[in-house]
Amino acid sequence: MTRNEELWENALRVIPGGVNSPVRAFRAVGGSPPFLARGQGCRVYDADGKEYVDHVASWGPLIAGHAHPRVVEAIARAAAGGTTFGAPTEGEVLLANSVSRLVPSCEKVRLVSSGTEATMTAVRLARGVTGRDRIVKFAGCYHGHADSFLIRAGSGATTLGIPDSPGVPRALAELTLVARYNDLASVRALFGAHPDGIAAVIVEPVAGNMGCVLPAPGFLAGLRELSDRYGALLVFDEVITGFRLALGGAQAVYAVRPDLTTLGKILGGGLPLAAVGGKRSLMDQLAPEGKVYQAGTLSGNPVAVAAALATLGLLEEKNPYRDLEERTKSLAKGLEDAAVKAGIPVIVNRAGSMFTVFFTKGKVTDYESALQSDTRAYARFFHALLANGVYFPPAQFEVAFVGMAHDAAAIDRTLDAAAKTFAAARG
Numbered sequence: 001m002t003r004n005e006e007l008w009e010n011a012l013r014v015i016p017g018g019v020n021s022p023v024r025a026f027r028a029v030g031g032s033p034p035f036l037a038r039g040q041g042c043r044v045y046d047a048d049g050k051e052y053v054d055h056v057a058s059w060g061p062l063i064a065g066h067a068h069p070r071v072v073e074a075i076a077r078a079a080a081g082g083t084t085f086g087a088p089t090e091g092e093v094l095l096a097n098s099v100s101r102l103v104p105s106c107e108k109v110r111l112v113s114s115g116t117e118a119t120m121t122a123v124r125l126a127r128g129v130t131g132r133d134r135i136v137k138f139a140g141c142y143h144g145h146a147d148s149f150l151i152r153a154g155s156g157a158t159t160l161g162i163p164d165s166p167g168v169p170r171a172l173a174e175l176t177l178v179a180r181y182n183d184l185a186s187v188r189a190l191f192g193a194h195p196d197g198i199a200a201v202i203v204e205p206v207a208g209n210m211g212c213v214l215p216a217p218g219f220l221a222g223l224r225e226l227s228d229r230y231g232a233l234l235v236f237d238e239v240i241t242g243f244r245l246a247l248g249g250a251q252a253v254y255a256v257r258p259d260l261t262t263l264g265k266i267l268g269g270g271l272p273l274a275a276v277g278g279k280r281s282l283m284d285q286l287a288p289e290g291k292v293y294q295a296g297t298l299s300g301n302p303v304a305v306a307a308a309l310a311t312l313g314l315l316e317e318k319n320p321y322r323d324l325e326e327r328t329k330s331l332a333k334g335l336e337d338a339a340v341k342a343g344i345p346v347i348v349n350r351a352g353s354m355f356t357v358f359f360t361k362g363k364v365t366d367y368e369s370a371l372q373s374d375t376r377a378y379a380r381f382f383h384a385l386l387a388n389g390v391y392f393p394p395a396q397f398e399v400a401f402v403g404m405a406h407d408a409a410a411i412d413r414t415l416d417a418a419a420k421t422f423a424a425a426r427g
């Protein structure tokens with residue numbers, strides 16, 4: 001029995017599904033996951049010592065790669081001075097100022113420990129400020145696992161076939177209205193039905209949780225206009241796209257300014273840290289300044305803040321976005337060319353350095369079209385890459401990433417593995 005198999009058997013006995021987050025369990029692709037023991041740059045190593053080029057990047061945070069020396073050093077230095085105080089620290093002020101400078105719509109920032117906490121806070125704040133109860137989300141978008149979001153949710157909820165989770169009270173679920181991504185008419189209809197009842201529209205400005213789906217021209221601006229017309233807040237969930245697509249996130253790329261923004265993943269540099277930010281007039285409604293309550297023992301944790309400051313410092317200094325765009329564009333084209341050569345229907349959707357290989361013929365522009373993908377073909381693709389030392393997301397409805405540490409040798413290995421995989425699939 002390999003070490004991976006031993007660990008898996010033990011994990012299944014003591015952890016639900018053997019994992020601490022469902023998408024890690026390989027349910028969508030079959031088989032059992034390797035236990036990762038170490039990461040360095042763009043490579044990870046499993047419990048049996050096998051090396052993989054990592055395109056999961058812990059589902060997005062590791063734009064600077066695994067164990068970046070400057071991040072590790074910042075963490076070690078912070079930890080040596082104490083790991084948490086439950087009191088204000090200088091680092092939190094420095095980080096809030098950096099976020100506000102890089103994402104100007106975030107005039108004020110509240111730090112939390114996960115993307116779910118950030119989106120949960122944003123929706124409670126919107127409801128508290130507007131006095132309205134309904135929210136609009138989009139089928140296939142995933143905003144973490146707070147009750148109001150587990151309605152037609154993407155990511156692991158779709159992967160596991162539970163986009164509407166048991167345990168969410170019907171009375172609450174009914175307050176989440178679901179629109180179709182890239183379909184402004186579906187949003188207009190919901191506002192028409194509830195002209196004074198919608199507190200917020202929450203959207204992934206580039207979707208990552210139905211696989212990568214880009215906003216159609218005018219879609220985000222249309223949401224801005226509708227939200228303004230009906231007095232709802234526009235919330236950009238930039239937990240994936242924040243600091244991924246640009247230093248200013250998707251809102252900088254698409255030049256649409258939301259009322260509230262949620263950030264996470266890259267912001268924490270690999271440690272548990274996320275944030276909600278927005279207009280001063282809105283953020284000051286949060287306790288203790290305002291009455292909308294929100295709290296967290298480890299919110300703004302000094303070690304996580306140190307990782308965040310080191311990561312944002314790296315991104316500002318290196319400004320890797322043009323290079324990441326070019327390298328990811330070239331990888332995406334190589335993957336598509338290899339599939340076409342083998343006669344396999346594949347569409348690669350890409351935004352910056354996030355992308356998804358969809359096994360489908362038609363364009364993927366929303367949840368319905370994403371669900372047309374051949375998830376069994378994706379599973380075969382995934383395992384063939386894994387066997388060749390390339391680690392892709394273990395689910396069709398996720399995004400893969402290229403980071404600063406993906407060197408030419410890593411990209412070549414991914415392309416070679418994909419070409420071999422497609423050729424073998426052609427038979």
Ligand code: KE4
Pocket residue numbers: 021022023024059113114115116117119142143144145155156204208209237238239240264265274398
């Ligand atoms: P967390 O609570 O997992 O930190 O963040 C929730 C969240 C919020 N918003 C967006 C746009 C997100 O993508 C996420 C989390 N993403 C998934 C993967 N697509 C996290 C991986 C997992 O669930 O283990």
